[in-house]
Amino acid sequence: MQRKECAFLAIRKKTNKLQEKLLQTSSNEPVGRRLFNAEETAQYLEIKASTIYKKSLREISFVKIGHALQFDVKALKCYIEQNTIGAINWKETTRVY
Structure with missing residues (x-):
């Protein structure tokens, strides 16, 4: 009988800790999502969205969950940074002959 009570108390403590964590994360503030589907990524x-499917084969990394493609927000930010082209300073590039 004592073993059952100890096991029950241990499970109850773990459950209480999990509930506390859930309450901390379930505030009114929106929780940021990490994965987007193809339409959200587009x-x-x-x-x-059709471009997303074409680029996912070569350029954009993705996670495949079942048959669905999921795109990581961090990977999308890296993709944007890598494909950003800076402005050219025409004064430095023009030559006077």
Whole structure:
């Protein structure tokens, strides 16, 4: 009988700790999502969803969950940084002959 009570108390403590963690994360503040589906990714990058599927084969890394493609927000930010082209300073590039 004592073993059952000890096991029950241990489970109860773990359950209480998990409930406390859930309460801490379930505040009114929106929780940021880490994975987007193809349509959300297209909206994020402001391109068509069909382009997402084409680029996911070569350029954009993704996670495959079942048959669905999921795109990591951090990877999308890296993709944007890598494909950003800076402005050219024309005064430095023009030559006087």
